[in-house]
Amino acid sequence: MERTFLMVKPDGVQRNLIGEIVSRFEKKGFLLAGAKLMVISQELAEQHYGEHKERPFFGELVDFITSGPVFAMVWEGENVIATARQMMGATNPKDAAAATIRGDFAVTVGKNIIHGSDSAESAVREIGLFFKEEELVEYSKLVNEWVY
Numbered sequence: 705m706e707r708t709f710l711m712v713k714p715d716g717v718q719r720n721l722i723g724e725i726v727s728r729f730e731k732k733g734f735l736l737a738g739a740k741l742m743v744i745s746q747e748l749a750e751q752h753y754g755e756h757k758e759r760p761f762f763g764e765l766v767d768f769i770t771s772g773p774v775f776a777m778v779w780e781g782e783n784v785i786a787t788a789r790q791m792m793g794a795t796n797p798k799d800a801a802a803a804t805i806r807g808d809f810a811v812t813v814g815k816n817i818i819h820g821s822d823s824a825e826s827a828v829r830e831i832g833l834f835f836k837e838e839e840l841v842e843y844s845k846l847v848n849e850w851v852y
């Protein structure tokens with residue numbers, strides 16, 4: 705079963721959206737495999753956003769993501785990587801459809817509430833950056849018989 709890395713960013717934590725966001729993925733039918741509240745170090749932030757290090761907003765992005773606690777999660781399910789991206793909405797909330805997380809709760813690209821892996825390779829890399837294998841739980845739910 706596919707896994708993805710999702711993270712409520714510092715703005716989402718401050719705006720009391722952890723529960724709302726977890727709830728959306730639970731209700732969808734995905735399975736939470738691991739989660740933790742943490743403050744990201746400068747080093748981890750630079751690794752996580754490494755692909756953007758030449759971009760003009762990189763410094764601001766690292767400052768923002770390290771500015772307060774984040775809620776890091778691993779979610780599991782069929783097609784979860786692409787589906788979670790759809791549920792998040794476009795990177796810039798002004799372009800994000802209603803009923804997406806960014807469409808419903810965010811206004812500007814610098815404070816867009818949630819991160820989600822954009823491919824299978826990113827998911828493996830990001831899960832590895834944030835979680836030790838023993839922090840992820842393998843289990844199933846009976847309700848899966850009614851999801852799949």
Ligand code: DAT
Binds near residue numbers: 761
């Ligand atoms: P996403 O988070 O949708 O995967 P991304 O990987 O292109 O988007 O960018 C990572 C984050 O960087 C994004 O969530 C918000 C910030 N960002 C992206 N483009 C930006 C821009 N033009 N100005 C300021 N911040 C930006």
Ligand code: MG
Binds near residue numbers: 820822
């Ligand atoms: Mg990205």
